Amino acid sequence: MAVFLVTGGCGFIGSHLCAALRAQGHAVKVLDDLSxxxxxxxxxxxxxxCGDVADPETVRRAMEGVDACFHLAAIASVQRGTEDWLGTHRANLTGTIVVLDAARSRRVPVVYASSAAVYGQPTALPITExxxxxxxxxxGADKLGCELHARAAGEVHxxxxxxLRFFNVFGPRQDPRSPYTGVISIFCDRLDRGETVTIYGDGQQTRDFVPVRHVVSALLAAADAASVEAPVANVCTGRPTSVLELAECVAKAAGVSARVVHGPARPGEIRHSVGSAERANALLGLGATPELLDGLAEVIAWMRSRQPQSLVSAEAR
Structure with a gap:
């Protein structure tokens, strides 16, 4: 049995990772401020x-006795980064440096979440590393900074x-009520309740939607592949899906009709984003990703299981 620290382990991706680690019989410590x-x-x-990932003493204590660390704690919102630049920078980049600094005394392996946001506007598709x-x-700038500091941690310490450069991750436990959540959870929630979804622009913009269980497989494999060479790899499917296709797939998974309205295109939005999974498959031995429809069915089943609780909460408010 190994002991793992998971920062952000009460969040969307982190909670799935912790469940997988516990299912394998490992001991798990979670550092999360529950924000x-x-x-x-x-x-x-x-x-x-319960604590702050950017607080050195808290992280040092959490790191004691662990065999490896999965660093997932972050404010994963472009909008929040615009509104609270310094605050998100502290959580996203300073927090990563604090984790790496705490890991260096015993050279604890650190697997950390990067993002496809490091690429910006792609110059060619699929996007390779x-x-x-x-x-x-x-x-995106902070996530790129995380990669540079990870390289320094290997070279110097x-x-x-x-x-792992995550593309558009989705799955159960992604809160559709949050303004910062992914489009899939919002579409699943609204279409399953018979409401319309708004698509900005013509709906032909494409994204690479990857199920959270595939992300967990990548995280687990990366713990064994961590090295001082500081490798990075995309976590994606390599399959583009347009936003219109996504709405149709969600409706199919929910057994309803897709009700779509169009809004004005968002200025500056990246038109197409799809990653290459070749490096991850080579370094981590990942198999084929689950089909989009299967992943959507899991999300809808999870949402339906929580509907009575959600209604009670709404009435209480």
Whole structure:
């Protein structure tokens, strides 16, 4: 049995990772300030340390006795990065440096979340890891900074790391009520309740939607592949899906008709984004990703299981 620290372990991706680690019989410590995560997401048997990932003493104590760290704590919102530039920078980049610094005394391997946001506007598709990194947001800039500091941690301090550039991750526990959540959870929630969804522009813009369970597989494999060379790899499917196609697939999974209205195109929006999964498959031995329709069915089933609780909460408010 190994001992793992998961920062952000009460959040969307982190909670799925913790559940997988506990299912394998490992001990799990979770560091989370519960600003966007929920204590109800805590995996049974995991230890919760409620604290700030950018606080050196808190992270140092959380890192004691662990065999590896999965660093997922972040404010994963481009909008928040615009509104609170310094605050999100502290959480996203300073927090990563604090984690790497705490790991260096025993050279604890650190697997951390990067993002496709490091690429900015792609110059060619599919996007490979060798593509130019020209982030268009503070969030993307901070994630690129995480990768650079991970490289320094390996070169200077001998800390093994592995960075995973997540594309559009979706799955159960992604809160559709949050203004910062992914489009899939919003579409699933609204269409399943018979409401319309708004598509900005013509709906032909494409994204690479990757199920959270595939992301968990990548994280687990990366813990064994971390090295001082500080590798990074895309976590994606390599399959583009247009926003219109997404609405149709969600409706099909829910057994309803797609009710779509169009709004004005968003200025500056990236038109097409799809990643290459070749490096991740080579380095991590990942298999084929689950089909989009199967992943959507899981999200809708989870949402339906929570509907009575959601209605009670809404009435209480």
């Amino acid at each position: 966007t995560g929920f204590e109800e997401n805590l995996a049974p048997g995991a230890e919760l340390i 060798d593509a130019p990194t020209r982030p268009l947001s503070a969030y 001998g800390v093994p790391t592995f960075g």
